[in-house]
Amino acid sequence: MNTRDEIKQLEQALEKIVARAHEFGLDFYDTYFEICPADILYTFGAYGMPTRFTHWTFGKAYHKMKTQYDYNLGRIYEMVINSNPCYAFLLEGNSLIQNKLIMAHVLAHCDFFKNNAYFQNTARDMVESMAAAAERFRAYEFKYGRDRVEKFIDAAISIQEHIEPRLMVKEERTEERKKKQDCRCKRPETPYDDLWSLDEVKIECTCPSVKQFPPKPEKDIMFFVLQHSRELEDWQQDIMSVIRQEMLYFWPQMETKIMNEGWATYWHLRIIREIDLNEAETVEFAKMHSSIIQTSRFRLNPYTLGLKVFEDIEKRWENPNQEEKRKYRRSGGEGKEKIFEVRTSENDVSFLRNYLTRELIEELDLYLYKKIGYDWKITDKEWEKVRDGLVGSLTNCGYPHIEVQDGDYNRRSELYLKHCYEGKELDVFYLEKTLPHVYTLWGKPVYLETMLDDKKILFSYNGEKCSKKFI
Numbered sequence: 379m380n381t382r383d384e385i386k387q388l389e390q391a392l393e394k395i396v397a398r399a400h401e402f403g404l405d406f407y408d409t410y411f412e413i414c415p416a417d418i419l420y421t422f423g424a425y426g427m428p429t430r431f432t433h434w435t436f437g438k439a440y441h442k443m444k445t446q447y448d449y450n451l452g453r454i455y456e457m458v459i460n461s462n463p464c465y466a467f468l469l470e471g472n473s474l475i476q477n478k479l480i481m482a483h484v485l486a487h488c489d490f491f492k493n494n495a496y497f498q499n500t501a502r503d504m505v506e507s508m509a510a511a512a513e514r515f516r517a518y519e520f521k522y523g524r525d526r527v528e529k530f531i532d533a534a535i536s537i538q539e540h541i542e543p544r545l546m547v548k549e550e551r552t553e554e555r556k557k558k559q560d561c562r563c564k565r566p567e568t569p570y571d572d573l574w575s576l577d578e579v580k581i582e583c584t585c586p587s588v589k590q591f592p593p594k595p596e597k598d599i600m601f602f603v604l605q606h607s608r609e610l611e612d613w614q615q616d617i618m619s620v621i622r623q624e625m626l627y628f629w630p631q632m633e634t635k636i637m638n639e640g641w642a643t644y645w646h647l648r649i650i651r652e653i654d655l656n657e658a659e660t661v662e663f664a665k666m667h668s669s670i671i672q673t674s675r676f677r678l679n680p681y682t683l684g685l686k687v688f689e690d691i692e693k694r695w696e697n698p699n700q701e702e703k704r705k706y707r708r709s710g711g712e713g714k715e716k717i718f719e720v721r722t723s724e725n726d727v728s729f730l731r732n733y734l735t736r737e738l739i740e741e742l743d744l745y746l747y748k749k750i751g752y753d754w755k756i757t758d759k760e761w762e763k764v765r766d767g768l769v770g771s772l773t774n775c776g777y778p779h780i781e782v783q784d785g786d787y788n789r790r791s792e793l794y795l796k797h798c799y800e801g802k803e804l805d806v807f808y809l810e811k812t813l814p815h816v817y818t819l820w821g822k823p824v825y826l827e828t829m830l831d832d833k834k835i836l837f838s839y840n841g842e843k844c845s846k847k848f849i
Contacts, residue, residue, distance in 0.1 A: 384474065391478050391653070398649050399485045403718065406488035408463040411481065415470045420444045422467060423454050426628065429509035431516075431620070433531055456480045460491040460631065462502035475659040479646050479666055486645035489721075490638050496630040496725050504627050511620040518613050529818075530614055534600075534621045536815035539777040541622060542598035543629045595781035599795070600625075602782045608791075609821030618819070632775040636726045640684015643670060644717075647685075673742070676754070678768070686742060687733050692717050726772050734768070736761040744768070770800075778804055780826070793820045797828035804828050813839035 392411070399406070414422070422428050424440035446452040455472060459465040466484045468477055491497050501507060519527045596602045600622045604615060631638065650663055671682040694702060696713030703709070720729065739761040746758040746767045758764060784794035793816065797804055809826065816824045816839070823840045827849065834849045 387474055388477055391474070392481055394653050395478065395482050395649055396485065398652050399482065399489075399645070402645065402648065403714070404485060404489040404645065406464065406485055406492055407461075409458075409466055409485060409488050410463060411466045411468055411484075413470050413472075414467045416447055417444065419454055419457060419467055419469050420447060422457050427459065427505065427508050428465070428467075429505055429512060430624075431508075431512040431531075433528070433535070435535070456484060458484045458487045459505060460497065460500060460502075460627075461505055462492075464488040464491070465505070473662065475655065475662045476666060478653070478659075479650055479663060482646035482649040483642045485649075486642040487638060489645075490634070490641050493722050494630070494634060494637075495723055496634055500627050500630055501623070504624075508624065511624075514616065515620075518617070522613065527617075530617060531621070533815035533818040534618050536812045537599050537603075537819070538621050538625045539775070540597070540599040540780055541601065541625055541629065542596075543626055543633075545598050545601065591784065591786045592782060595783055595796070597779065597781050599780065599782055602785065603816075603819050606785055607820050609819065629775065630725075633725045633727070633772075636680040636684045636687075636772075637721070637724060637729050638684070639680040640686075640688050641721055643681045643685040644688045676747075678744075683742065684729075686738055687729065688717050688720070690735065690738055691720060691733055727769055730765060730772070731769050734765050739764050778802070783827075787825060790822065792823045792825065795824070795826045797826065799829040803830055806830070809837060810844045813837060813844055817841055 420440055420443050423443055425436045430436070443452075443454070447454070453469070455469050455476065457467045464484075466481075466488075468480060472480065491500075515527065515531075592602065600618065604610070604618045604622065610618065647667060655663060671679065671685060673679050673682055692713035694713075695708060695716040696711060698706070698708040698710055720733070724732070744764050745756045746764055747754055747756045749755075750757075758767070779798040779800070780795050781798060782793070783796045785791070787794040795816075809828075813824050813826065823838060826837045828835055828837070835846050836849045837844065837846045839845075
């Protein structure tokens with residue numbers, strides 16, 4: 379779609395879709411659409427944004443996605459940016475009806491970005507912030523060398539998922555932070571200092587004594603390292619800060635994936651039904667919508683699951699049965715109000731915990747499965763266990779919960795981390811590849827406590843090799 383006449387038709391269709399979306403009660407920022415060729419759109423998809431620093435992982439993602447597109451194994455029809463105003467990019471070559479569906483889908487995403495509680499603290503000017511950060515990173519590459527900067531980014535992104543998105547940060551003044559660091563610096567640090575007791579080594583310290591550092595376990599490993607590592611230079615602190623801020627920006631999208639896609643699918647279906655389509659467009663729309671909500675035996679489709687849950691909520695609050703009227707005191711006629719309320723206040727974990735019912739699990743034929751030996755086998759179909767299994771897999775966006783237990787382990791400023799084990803073991807290969815990166819950031823030996831085969835294991839890296847022992 380690139381002729382002037384086609385563009386005009388698309389603009390006219392957009393006016394009707396926006397008007398219909400407003401009539402349905404959707405509330406979104408101004409949204410600007412741009413048509414992009416496949417290589418540009420897939421570049422945006424790989425980087426997550428139209429402007430961002432460069433790194434080899436983005437190139438890897440681009441080639442994977444572009445290969446799938448070239449061989450017709452998958453495609454990105456659009457990309458939408460959570461910002462004010464919102465920006466959306468359409469794939470060049472989409473038909474008119476495809477773009478109509480996508481634009482309705484995008485407007486619902488924008489409504490979700492603007493109104494969901496988990497997006498309220500996200501930066502709405504992230505496009506500009508990422509562009510400015512990318513310029514600074516290029517300057518660091520010129521000054522310190524591309525290889526050195528890239529290796530440091532490798533280390534920083536190895537722990538980028540270990541943040542606390544709801545952390546309320548009270549910034550310390552620079553002199554206060556330096557005073558604390560200087561205090562810790564006076565502790566014995568040479569390999570032979572453990573021959574002396576701390577009582578015999580007089581440590582002059584004007585700071586209040588701290589029995590434990592940090593006073594309580596901290597989940598935001600990135601922030602802890604950024605604040606307390608004495609290894610980081612100013613440019614490295616800037617890189618870590620940028621990567622953490624970008625992860626904070628993407629985190630709400632990760633923890634509301636099912637809701638967000640379900641909400642967008644719910645509304646594109648209803649908006650497109652309300653605008654005039656010819657016979658060919660109706661058939662094409664039905665085919666495209668069916669492909670979007672197509673299910674798989676081995677993969678959870680967030681579009682389908684989110685759509686079905688929202689439709690079920692609307693139905694149960696609009697026309698409650700006698701038991702629901704008695705138990706929940708529902709009078710009926712509240713379906714639309716309820717789904718807007720859910721859209722505002724929930725994330726995927728609470729959404730499925732509160733609204734995924736036995737009937738939906740049976741209708742969608744959901745089950746738990748895992749690999750036993752060389753085969754994948756269904757392990758459970760009991761509805762509550764299936765629901766709880768889905769919720770568990772989405773907790774913390776599916777990443778392991780690891781906390782900083784001690785930033786002054788062995789009284790040598792070594793870093794002790796603990797995996798909050800909840801039945802899922804860490805990938806040992808990945809763990810042993812990550813610890814050296816954490817060592818790069820902290821500058822001292824790093825320890826990680828976890829569980830393997832129901833036994834406590836302590837992994838460590840001392841700058842030369844990774845080792846483990848039972849504890």
